[in-house]
Amino acid sequence: MDADEFRQRGKEVIDFIADYLTNIRSRRVFPNVKPGYMRPMIADEAPKQGEPWENIFNDIDRVIMPGITHWESPYMHAYFPALNSYPSLLGDMLANGLNQIGFTWASSPACTELETVVMDWLAKMIGLPNDFLHSQADTTGGGVIQTTASEATLVALLAARKEVIRRIQSQFPYLSPAEINGRLIAYCSDQAHSSVEKACLIGLVKLHLVPSDDKLRLRGNALRQAIANDKENGLIPFYLCATLGTTGACAFDNLVELGPVCEREHIWIHVDAAYAGSAFICPEFRQLMNGVEFTQSFAFNPSKWMMVHFDCTAMWVKSSAALHRAFNVDPLYLQHENAGVAIDYMVMSIDQ
Numbered sequence: 001m002d003a004d005e006f007r008q009r010g011k012e013v014i015d016f017i018a019d020y021l022t023n024i025r026s027r028r029v030f031p032n033v034k035p036g037y038m039r040p041m042i043a044d045e046a047p048k049q050g051e052p053w054e055n056i057f058n059d060i061d062r063v064i065m066p067g068i069t070h071w072e073s074p075y076m077h078a079y080f081p082a083l084n085s086y087p088s089l090l091g092d093m094l095a096n097g098l099n100q101i102g103f104t105w106a107s108s109p110a111c112t113e114l115e116t117v118v119m120d121w122l123a124k125m126i127g128l129p130n131d132f133l134h135s136q137a138d139t140t141g142g143g144v145i146q147t148t149a150s151e152a153t154l155v156a157l158l159a160a161r162k163e164v165i166r167r168i169q170s171q172f173p174y175l176s177p178a179e180i181n182g183r184l185i186a187y188c189s190d191q192a193h194s195s196v197e198k199a200c201l202i203g204l205v206k207l208h209l210v211p212s213d214d215k216l217r218l219r220g221n222a223l224r225q226a227i228a229n230d231k232e233n234g235l236i237p238f239y240l241c242a243t244l245g246t247t248g249a250c251a252f253d254n255l256v257e258l259g260p261v262c263e264r265e266h267i268w269i270h271v272d273a274a275y276a277g278s279a280f281i282c283p284e285f286r287q288l289m290n291g292v293e294f295t296q297s298f299a300f301n302p303s304k305w306m307m308v309h310f311d312c313t314a315m316w317v318k319s320s321a322a323l324h325r326a327f328n329v330d331p332l333y334l335q336h337e338n339a340g341v342a343i344d345y346m347v348m349s350i351d352q
């Protein structure tokens, strides 16, 4: 495909998307197909010769559409809202065209600088404390875009694990990281998303599912009791994933009660507000995040309620230094003269 054909086909694809979204109400939301429906409809082997674009594009209606779940339909009420918008689609098209890879500041300065500024805007929009802002001079706080809320939960857990291992080793230098890791225990309510369990599986740490109250919220006393039992059994509490807006019932854990308990025990609190975080843009809902000042990290998904398409998770930490310690690698080929002055997002995330 050359540039002239790209111009033509690009316009056709835009028309196709606009027609699809305009007429989406007339489609059945969940497809009526069985597992394996697609295999007989397409070739067994990848074609050795390229095919004309028309053939490929016709397959969208013939092969793909029959198996599509129409997440953008106003009649889609399963899972969670995952709405995009025309500006989001255009932004993604531009991002694909420019194809930026921003693991360090030097790998594309504008990419890093835009992320830094916009993450501060977003933090202010939802009323996060100033400690989470890049522009706050006396902290190392700041925001980073992760792919998913599940990844943010894991990133926070790995940072918390690094911090607790450092702290325990400073008191008991003869204990190895593996010995300490084997005694670590994380907490969440019995309503938390399954990604917390997965993060613990990956991090090789135990997880205590603490019973929620009659309104499905995690409360201070229940956590205090769980911690006391676990410490009696020789375990080391280090991480709480509190949920603001649970998957099942949109319940809100009580940070005002949980905060002081965790502060006393040096427990990192990560807030998973994947689903409901966008609601904090409205000042009238902000009381549901009272106690957020006690937390070390916070994440929500603009890809759920902010009409930014999947996937996009906004995550903030109070101490980007903790993420640096967890993810610090320094290969020769990524070094640059502004390292240490500029942000290198690779040390705030898993990739690279």
Ligand SMILES: Cc1ncc(COP(=O)(O)O)c(C=O)c1O
Pocket (backbone or CB within 6 Å): 079, 080, 147, 148, 149, 150, 151, 193, 195, 243, 245, 246, 247, 272, 273, 274, 275, 301, 313
């Ligand atoms: C509270 C909560 N946390 C985490 C997730 C997982 O989000 P993601 O797909 O971004 O990992 C969900 C998804 O619905 C959720 O409701």
